[in-house]
Amino acid sequence: MTGRPDPNPALIALVERLRALGYSFTTVTPATHARVNARPQAARARNLRDVFGWSRPFAEDLLPADLFAAMHAAGVLVRDGDAWRSAIRVSSLDGELFVHSAYPPSTTDVVFFGPDTTRFVAAVVDHLAHRAAPVRRAVDIGCGSGAAGIAIAKRAPDAEIALVDINDAALAAAATNSRLAGVHGTVPRRSDLLADVAGAFDLVVSNPPFMLDRAGRTYRDGGGTYGEGLSLAVVEAARTRLAPGGSLVLFTGSAIVDGADPFRRAATAACEAAGLGWTYRELDPDAYGEELDAPAYAEAERIALVVLTVTRGAPR
Structure with a gap:
């Protein structure tokens, strides 16, 4: 496209x-x-x-x-x-x-929408409600249906909001959904993470795939050891592109192994190395329990749904 x-x-x-x-x-x-x-x-x-x-x-x-x-x-x-x-x-x-x-979501170019979309949008809306600085430029990484970017556009109508994805079907759906919602600031465009969009952002949001999917479906397979690979890539991409006062809201899943959260450890270490502030919370301590039967999760005791919020301090 x-x-x-x-x-x-x-x-x-x-x-x-x-x-x-x-x-x-x-x-x-x-x-x-x-x-x-x-x-x-x-x-x-x-x-x-x-x-x-x-x-x-x-x-x-x-x-x-x-x-x-x-x-x-x-x-x-x-x-x-x-x-x-x-x-x-x-x-x-x-x-x-x-x-x-449509159901079942079995093809590689599925445009995903489900309960996690609802949780993700709620996290973004909550962040906007508590954010003091205006949002002039935002990006939804792996936008899918465009739901989160559209939610931002409804609350920041003067903002420019890039809806980026590598799935052309998702970009087409995001364009149609933007028109249905009557928002004007959203710009769907093809990009692998932030590789094909320039500049800094006041707000970066993302709900990337976070499972290990044996079928390798793009909308679902997060890569890495337990599905955390793409979520960590989002943190890496965003941490160099946040404007002063900018923030990242990342909704994802994390496999908990022997009581430890490997994704939290790696993501927050990357933030601290870049001098960025962060908060981390579990929205649901035990989701997708059926996935624990898969060999890839043999060492995991639960999969938690989490929100990582990263902030770059404003200039003094």
Whole structure:
């Protein structure tokens, strides 16, 4: 992809029609999604939430004719035997509707959206509420659907906000979601971390992949020993690009081994070496417990969800 991706007008029209119909949906984890969809009564869609949230097959006559036509125009209809499926999901967050990938999230170019997106956006919004200095320039690294960058744009409407990702599908979704939210300061662009964006930032935010994924899916595989590799790379990239008074809000997961947190140790050491202040907190001490059955986590006792906030002091 070159240049700035354009929003998809047909997809915008489809989601606006859903909004007019009062649609809302809270996306769950893939594990919960699988359990709920395995119930006998969940074999076929019965309403809009089943179609656009639960990714269930549906009969054409389930939907209003204009909505089915809007799906066709947006290119999101997929045949499933004698039924249809939606190629996208639409989820609610922060008063907006967000387009992202359908379930199951099995391909390498999945646009991820789930409970961690909600936690990440909440951490960013909380940081903005307590931040004294204005945000003029921000970047969301690995933006996915663009949810965090859009949340910043709603609260700092004069800011320039780069939404960066290496996934072209994510950049396209972020462009469409920005238009749906009515924000104007977001600029989706392809970049590996901060390699292809210049200058310093008042605010850097990121929710990178933090699992070890045997399938190597980009949206999920964090690399390193326990999935911490990409999170540490975000810290390294951001620590040289924070403007005076600037901050990094990193939402990630960390495998706890024998009571110790290797990610915290490495990330905070890097911050201190650069003369940066930091705070670190566990939002959830025990998430994704099913991952502990994998051989890669044989030494881990839990996976915690954490927020690392890094700050560069203002000039004196």
